[in-house]
Amino acid sequence: MGIQPFPQAPTDQSAASSLTALRAQLEAAGCFERKPLRAVAELVANLLGSVLAFLVARQLMRAGAPWAAAPMFAVGSFLFYRNGWLMHDAAHGGSWPGIKANRWFAALVAGVLGEFPSGWRHGHNRHHARTNVLGEDWDQRERWDPTRRYSSRWRAWMGLFLFTRYRGIYLPASLLFMGLRDGYYCNRHYRDRFAAELTAVIIGLGLQLGGFICLAGVWQGVLLFLLHTHLGMIYLNSAFAGNHYDLETFTPEQARELDMASLQARTTRNYAGGWWTHYVFGGLEKQLEHHLFPHLPRHHLHRAAPYVRDFVRARGLPYHEAPFWHCYMRVLDFHVDPPRTQAPRT
Template sequence: MKPDTQDLTPAQGAPGPAGADLALLRAQLEAAGCFERKPGRAVAELLFNLLGSVLAFFAAREAAQAWSAWAGLPLFVLGSFLFYRNGWLMHDAAHGGSWPGIQANRRFAALTAGILGEFPSGWRHGHNRHHARTNVLGEDWDQRERWDPTRRYHSRLAAWLGLFLFTRLRGVYVPATLIFMALRDGYYCWRHHRERFAAELLAVLLGLGSQLVFFVLLTGSWLGVLLFLLHTHVGMLYLNSAFAGNHYDLETFTPEQARQLDVLSLQSRTTRNYTGGWWTHFVFGGLEKQLEHHLFPHLPRHHLHRAAPHVRAFVTVHGLPYHEAPFWHCYMRVLDFHVDPRPGAAPSA
């Protein structure tokens, strides 16, 4: 069965000598079983995330009532973390990596996106640009602030606040929330996939509305509205942090330079994996193997580790870098990328 590639934007650039070899690498990965879909695993993971998050939120309420709000905060963050791990399921299905057929992947992507309160078609539109034009100036839409000269800060703390905890709208810093991402992707859906907009808007309203009602019922008061907003804030912090170190401070190319690079060269020079054990795999859902994902976007997340040794050997043979480092090392490099300690050089958050 062919993977769901209908909505994927092909990687752009010169064909290069590695183009034919990439087909051989794909055949090697297929022989190793790396493209095998496991729908049952996706469903089980969805149920685990939802049940785990609900239990964590109830435990947070009990801890807050028994001791203090601060006692319940870690459990609340855990609940939001588990809930937003469903984003990896939406991501996998949108790339065609969860189910054998195109329509099944689309339906599962729509289900998980609706639960999260996201527009799958709009999200896919922007995300495909990132895959096709990774770190290409003005054409990679995922991390535009890296090219904004005003997003420079005087310290790591100010950079963390300005990049991860807050976002800037029309020059004003406001708390980052996934609601802003839904608005952005809703705009993309309206502009580029208008035939799907009404259905996806309804799913978004149901998803966000259900989350809001849950927190109001959990607290028994309108304090639940604040908890809902905090919940979306934690989700945005998680998402911003998860992918920050995969590309951010690596090489950047102009569109003209990128057109001279083959797909393998562009991806290997602009993409970094995270190293780590089981906790890294759990937190990042398998997408810590980011280069493997960028070379084969429809390769299921749970097989990226299996594909990694083959990809590493392939990249090394072609004399290209295989970037990898611990997550916190990458995270600090992102902050340092935006630190300009010179007095008056740029505004701080």
């Protein structure tokens, strides 16, 4: 069935009813179909691929080829942390037909990663509801920190992607620190789940650490584990860096005057690209589609894109899309010399 252009909404039609009509189009196109077996297969493939890559890296080191072992180790970490897309999808309700099944799968994958799913979801939902809203978008705090301004792209890259800043101290960017943050959120807001999630985190991180110790010995294994979590944070930070940072920012008062579609379209950018972009970013390169419909399974976001593009353009809203590296450079430039037009408007 061909894609029908989304009709221009009458002036008296509410934004909510327009989104409801768009959702109906997407449902008719099969965009909300869940594929749980695909999620399980992807989890198994990512884990097996990462273990194989780490084993190959060990053999290369033993053969005296560290120049080849290092990129193979990075491939192993990349494959392992692609499971983050699976946790993300299930936490939003996009992997399995039922709410309970999605929560169980999200908890399983989070345990593998060493993450607190309830704590992560608490902060992430704030990002979805208040994207680029000053002081209320918890995923975008660095952009408003006046101390995180740099003299060059190189320094900006180091300050944004290699390190995290906590109470004036720069620490290596690591998923361990993000896990501590989400553990705090879990304990504070979902205390009934904290014990179970903490147990899963300890098991998950213990298995990772034990695996690296088996590969390289105690001290080298600990260092490899820390490097592994560092690479994972760089990957995830980089993946979402260009989706929002340099786009419009709103104060809470301004945001309250915008409907959801307007806020998301003006603050969200997609990455353009083919199959490689789709693989690296797990389908979430279609970030606007995901922000408008968080429950929409990420593997169907590319199918939803033409409908969403017609919808936002019919409403006179922008459909931001650019290649990843273009977006990445814009983020670095934003922190070197932030454009005046990107400051919160008064």
